[in-house]
Amino acid sequence: MLKLKNVKSCFTPNSIQEAIDILKKSDGKAVIVGGGLDITVFPNPIIEQFIFLNKLGLTYIREDDENIKIGATSTITDIAKAPVMQNYLKSKVKIALTEIASEPLRNQITMGGSIARHHFYSDIIPALYASRAKIMISDGELVEEFFVDDFYHNDLKALMETHIVVGVHLNKYGDSFQFGTKRFVRNATDIALLNMAMLVQIEEDIIKDVSISVGSRPGPAYRFEKGEAFLRGKKLTKALAEDFESFTKSNVDVAKDMRLSKEYRQHIAGIYAKEILLDFIGGAR
Numbered sequence: 012m013l014k015l016k017n018v019k020s021c022f023t024p025n026s027i028q029e030a031i032d033i034l035k036k037s038d039g040k041a042v043i044v045g046g047g048l049d050i051t052v053f054p055n056p057i058i059e060q061f062i063f064l065n066k067l068g069l070t071y072i073r074e075d076d077e078n079i080k081i082g083a084t085s086t087i088t089d090i091a092k093a094p095v096m097q098n099y100l101k102s103k104v105k106i107a108l109t110e111i112a113s114e115p116l117r118n119q120i121t122m123g124g125s126i127a128r129h130h131f132y133s134d135i136i137p138a139l140y141a142s143r144a145k146i147m148i149s150d151g152e153l154v155e156e157f158f159v160d161d162f163y164h165n166d167l168k169a170l171m172e173t174h175i176v177v178g179v180h181l182n183k184y185g186d187s188f189q190f191g192t193k194r195f196v197r198n199a200t201d202i203a204l205l206n207m208a209m210l211v212q213i214e215e216d217i218i219k220d221v222s223i224s225v226g227s228r229p230g231p232a233y234r235f236e237k238g239e240a241f242l243r244g245k246k247l248t249k250a251l252a253e254d255f256e257s258f259t260k261s262n263v264d265v266a267k268d269m270r271l272s273k274e275y276r277q278h279i280a281g282i283y284a285k286e287i288l289l290d291f292i293g294g295a296r
């Protein structure tokens with residue numbers, strides 16, 4: 012925070028309404044603070060006010076009959092350690108979370124900050140797409156619920172000028188569902204050069220339902236619907252996983268950037284698509 016030399020006030024509002032009022036009145040000079048990572052790594056000299064959400068009771072992970080509910084100020088560590096996450100989707104979400112970045116960063120990265128910042132390399136957003144998460148936002152009066160797919164069709168910058176992310180709801184899935192993620196990094200603490208998350212419903216070896224998301228491609232994470240259509244209704248076998256590798260290589264929407272060529276991203280995406288499916292065959296045994 013020391014890099015932000017023009018900051019004059021720190022607010023700890025007692026309600027979402029109060030937070031939104033400060034945000035709206037600030038004329039773009041206030042910023043909501045999640046874990047504060049982006050705000051400090053990319054200091055914006057315009058910022059004069061911090062709005063901390065600590066008093067809003069948004070650090071929680073709880074469940075009801077249908078959902079696991081995660082508050083916006085919960086960190087990756089909070090979520091990975093929460094009792095309700097230990098067996099969620101056969102522990103695969105918890106494992107995926109503990110593979111992101113490094114422990115000190117996981118202790119700071121919040122769910123709300125990750126959603127609002129929408130980094131194209133985020134490992135959280137593909138997991139939210141694949142698990143068909145619902146994002147909850149509030150303008151202080153109403154809480155609105157968006158499927159993650161719909162949420163990112165909004166003008167995010169404009170939306171975040173009048174709303175805050177208050178949480179995420181993860182659907183509870185039955186035993187027929189399997190979840191997997193992969194992230195391609197040169198070393199464990201790098202941001203991913205490509206990442207993938209997949210949720211598959213398998214009944215009597217048939218893929219009944221599937222959602223796949225690819226991120227850090229290098230564009231924003233997206234639903235790989237062509238891949239989903241390819242798999243839906245097919246019998247999950249080793250041969251299918253191998254076919255899916257070549258299908259993914261040819262059909263995944265990736266591009267080049269200074270870090271990786273398009274061809275290499277296609278290659279990695281194909282391998283990951285196959286490996287995640289093979290893990291599901293192993294996991295189903």
Ligand SMILES: Cc1cc2nc3c(=O)[nH]c(=O)nc-3n(C[C@H](O)[C@H](O)[C@H](O)COP(=O)(O)OP(=O)(O)OC[C@H]3O[C@@H](n4cnc5c(N)ncnc54)[C@H](O)[C@@H]3O)c2cc1C
Binds near residue numbers: 111
């Ligand atoms: C060195 C480094 C490596 C990283 N590696 C990875 C990685 O490999 N994978 C990965 O997924 N992430 C990674 N991250 C995290 C990622 O880059 C962002 O820093 C993180 O997602 C932002 O989280 P935060 O809680 O710190 O948000 P902040 O920095 O506090 O906020 C980010 C933005 O979101 C806004 N905001 C925060 N909370 C809310 C809210 N509740 N409602 C509305 N707006 C809000 C803020 O105003 C700000 O504009 C890394 C970060 C660092 C610094």
